[in-house]
Amino acid sequence: MYAIVMAGGSGTRFWPASRERMPKQFLRITSDRTLFEETLDRIKPLITDEQVYVVVNRLHEETTRKLTQGNVRVMIEPVARNTAPCIGLAAIHIARADENSPIIVLPADHFIRDHERFALKLRAACEAAREGAIVTLGIPPTRPETGYGYVELGEEVGKAKGEAVFEVRKFVEKPDFETAVEYLRGERHLWNSGIFIFTAKTILTEISECLPDLYEGLEEIGEAMGSDRFASVIERVYPRLKSVSIDYGVMENTSAMVRVLSGDFGWSDVGSWQALYELRADKYDEDENLLLSEATAIDAKRNIVYSTTDRAIALLGVEGLVVVDTPDALMVADISRSQDVKKFPEKLKADGRSELS
Amino acid sequence: MYAIVMAGGSGTRFWPASRERMPKQFLRITSDRTLFEETLDRIKPLITDEQVYVVVNRLHEETTRKLTQGNVRVMIEPVARNTAPCIGLAAIHIARADENSPIIVLPADHFIRDHERFALKLRAACEAAREGAIVTLGIPPTRPETGYGYVELGEEVGKAKGEAVFEVRKFVEKPDFETAVEYLRGERHLWNSGIFIFTAKTILTEISECLPDLYEGLEEIGEAMGSDRFASVIERVYPRLKSVSIDYGVMENTSAMVRVLSGDFGWSDVGSWQALYELRADKYDEDENLLLSEATAIDAKRNIVYSTTDRAIALLGVEGLVVVDTPDALMVADISRSQDVKKFPEKLKADGRSELS
Numbered sequence: 001m002y003a004i005v006m007a008g009g010s011g012t013r014f015w016p017a018s019r020e021r022m023p024k025q026f027l028r029i030t031s032d033r034t035l036f037e038e039t040l041d042r043i044k045p046l047i048t049d050e051q052v053y054v055v056v057n058r059l060h061e062e063t064t065r066k067l068t069q070g071n072v073r074v075m076i077e078p079v080a081r082n083t084a085p086c087i088g089l090a091a092i093h094i095a096r097a098d099e100n101s102p103i104i105v106l107p108a109d110h111f112i113r114d115h116e117r118f119a120l121k122l123r124a125a126c127e128a129a130r131e132g133a134i135v136t137l138g139i140p141p142t143r144p145e146t147g148y149g150y151v152e153l154g155e156e157v158g159k160a161k162g163e164a165v166f167e168v169r170k171f172v173e174k175p176d177f178e179t180a181v182e183y184l185r186g187e188r189h190l191w192n193s194g195i196f197i198f199t200a201k202t203i204l205t206e207i208s209e210c211l212p213d214l215y216e217g218l219e220e221i222g223e224a225m226g227s228d229r230f231a232s233v234i235e236r237v238y239p240r241l242k243s244v245s246i247d248y249g250v251m252e253n254t255s256a257m258v259r260v261l262s263g264d265f266g267w268s269d270v271g272s273w274q275a276l277y278e279l280r281a282d283k284y285d286e287d288e289n290l291l292l293s294e295a296t297a298i299d300a301k302r303n304i305v306y307s308t309t310d311r312a313i314a315l316l317g318v319e320g321l322v323v324v325d326t327p328d329a330l331m332v333a334d335i336s337r338s339q340d341v342k343k344f345p346e347k348l349k350a351d352g353r354s355e356l357s
Numbered sequence: 358m359y360a361i362v363m364a365g366g367s368g369t370r371f372w373p374a375s376r377e378r379m380p381k382q383f384l385r386i387t388s389d390r391t392l393f394e395e396t397l398d399r400i401k402p403l404i405t406d407e408q409v410y411v412v413v414n415r416l417h418e419e420t421t422r423k424l425t426q427g428n429v430r431v432m433i434e435p436v437a438r439n440t441a442p443c444i445g446l447a448a449i450h451i452a453r454a455d456e457n458s459p460i461i462v463l464p465a466d467h468f469i470r471d472h473e474r475f476a477l478k479l480r481a482a483c484e485a486a487r488e489g490a491i492v493t494l495g496i497p498p499t500r501p502e503t504g505y506g507y508v509e510l511g512e513e514v515g516k517a518k519g520e521a522v523f524e525v526r527k528f529v530e531k532p533d534f535e536t537a538v539e540y541l542r543g544e545r546h547l548w549n550s551g552i553f554i555f556t557a558k559t560i561l562t563e564i565s566e567c568l569p570d571l572y573e574g575l576e577e578i579g580e581a582m583g584s585d586r587f588a589s590v591i592e593r594v595y596p597r598l599k600s601v602s603i604d605y606g607v608m609e610n611t612s613a614m615v616r617v618l619s620g621d622f623g624w625s626d627v628g629s630w631q632a633l634y635e636l637r638a639d640k641y642d643e644d645e646n647l648l649l650s651e652a653t654a655i656d657a658k659r660n661i662v663y664s665t666t667d668r669a670i671a672l673l674g675v676e677g678l679v680v681v682d683t684p685d686a687l688m689v690a691d692i693s694r695s696q697d698v699k700k701f702p703e704k705l706k707a708d709g710r711s712e713l714s
Contacts, residue, residue: 015671016669016671296701296704296705298697298700298701298704299694311683311684311685311686311687312373312685312686312687312705312710312713313686313687313688313689314372314373314686314687314688314689314690314701315688315689315690316688316689316690316691316694316697316698316700316701317690317691317693317694317697318678318689318690318691321675321678321689323687323689325687326668327668328668328669329668329669329670329671330668330669330670330671330680330682330687331670331671331672331673332670332671332672332673332675332678332680332689333671333672333673333674333675334673334674334675336674337656337673337674340655340673340674341673343655343673344653344655344671344673347653347655348653348669353669356669
């Protein structure tokens with residue numbers, strides 16, 4: 001088994017803790033370890049380090065190498081080109097050694113509560129992938145979320161490791177609210193988690209069919225792998241690849257077998273400060289404050305505090321705030337407005353203060 | 358005319374901007390100048406610099422000298438001993454040169470809106486003081502304040518510079534709420550502003566009668582003034598003086614003439630972040646935020662922001678907060694809880710973190 005860990009996210013939703021140079025996957029918000037390290041920790045029991053590929057943007061190479069310490073393979077994207085080129089790049093490399101083993105594709109910035117159940121589902125998915133299927137784990141929705149894509153369930157086609165495997169009727173893009181409510185009620189739609197399992201052979205075949213230009217570029221890069229030319233070839237070819245997601249570019253068009261298993265292991269994409277707050281009820285103080293950093297709270301309830309400085313933080317009589325303290329920027333936000341946090345880096349960038357974005 | 362500017366306050370109510378070493382009078386909160394400088398600015402048209410005495414605690418000597426640059430006399434209290442010893446110390450010095458000129462006693466940390474009216478009232482008060490009276494300026498109350506002492510008006514005894522001069526029936530200490538409501542309705546009580554006008558002769562006579570031990574100590578210090586012994590004498594004697602306010606020690610017991618004029622010049626003791634917010638409506642942005650430091654506000658209303666760092670500050674969807682940003686401490690408080698801000702330095706001190714108090 002192989003893994004491709006996609007750590008290319010840019011991360012504006014956790015501003016000012018997250019920055020262009022410090023996206024969400026490198027924050028220690030769900031535990032004392034970064035989301036990226038947690039992702040690697042979860043697959044460690046399943047996959048040997050040499051078969052783990054981390055694909056990151058050049059901006060994050062240093063951080064990534066510091067965290068992985070040479071234990072896994074790190075592939076550097078010269079520029080961000082969305083998930084299809086990223087997956088293709090690693091798959092081309094894997095295919096040179098092993099076309100037929102399952103590859104688990106994982107975003108680096110998700111949270112998963114039940115690691116054992118997660119591992120079980122991946123093992124089951126690998127069985128289906130060995131048969132040539134593109135497999136995804138779909139998350140049973142708990143709210144009418146309009147921010148995610150969905151996977152529509154087809155028939156159950158069998159079991160793997162005792163877990164039901166379903167056909168995918170289709171991948172659907174982010175719905176409007178009413179549709180999302182219907183999906184939730186209908187119980188036939190799962191959230192698209194962005195976790196996929198397939199062999200190198202399967203995915204490269206599908207890329208060659210659905211995205212022939214991308215495939216051609218990947219082949220050119222693949223031919224240079226292991227040679228002196230590699231650096232110059234990837235530098236030249238990768239930026240010209242079409243920036244497209246694997247969902248949109250392949251999943252929605254593929255003629256391959258597509259299968260889905262229920263990702264019923266407590267999943268979150270940790271999409272905002274509010275989502276983080278809801279995840280970490282285990283860490284609340286007696287007033288339901290989530291103090292990820294030390295703070296003195298007087299009559300303060302249901303606040304999040306996160307700091308990367310050693311300043312004293314004091315809260316008095318406030319409720320439902322996100323207080324984020326960093327050496328060069330401070331944010332105080334109403335937690336219910338967490339989705340709008342990204343407006344700050346956008347605005348600062350527009351104002352010529354890119355160093356803060 | 359002389360002035361005694363009492364700059365001995367410790368200042369916990371503007372924490373974390375104010376500290377033991379940086380009390381309120383040294384903050385730039387009512388304008389680009391410190392409250393202390395504003396106090397000196399206001400009396401500049403009335404009194405020559407050499408006749409202005411600033412009395413400060415040793416902790417604040419450096420800051421005071423930096424701000425005054427040798428232009429006024431600075432007297433250092435080895436320890437804080439409340440207002441009676443502080444006034445007595447300066448009065449003893451002034452008396453050596455001029456017993457019979459009026460001395461204006463002013464706290465260094467008040468705000469006054471109408472400087473011309475303020476000057477007029479002081480000139481009028483000086484006339485009464487020349488006749489041997491202890492004169493005070495009483496502030497017409499605008500709310501049933503329980504945090505101040507009051508001055509009960511007696512008969513009008515005449516006019517000075519066209520301004521009515523009243524007898525004082527008595528000084529009363531901080532009332533309970535019901536009494537404060539009665540005072541407000543009755544229109545016979547004014548707030549005790551802590552601003553007094555008297556000659557050195559008058560006040561020293563009264564101190565000698567009401568507080569004979571204090572007078573004796575002051576005399577001992579006064580005898581050493583101008584000699585080499587001064588430093589060692591004040592160091593030995595001052596700490597042993599009774600810590601007592603001029604109000605409690607003298608005003609409430611004196612048999613001298615006591616007069617009051619109405620301080621109808623827009624006064625505030627700037628007693629809290631909330632009081633400051635209310636004072637500075639002229640500086641509000643379109644959402645009634647008082648941004649004393651630069652901040653990016655999105656859908657944020659009626660907040661105060663004050664910073665002594667150059668960090669970017671971002672507010673999102675919040676209302677009625679006080680956000681105070683300093684190099685070693687950050688506070689986020691509900692503005693209506695401003696009176697409780699002082700709990701932080703108290704708590705931090707109790708927790709052995711005096712450096713933050």
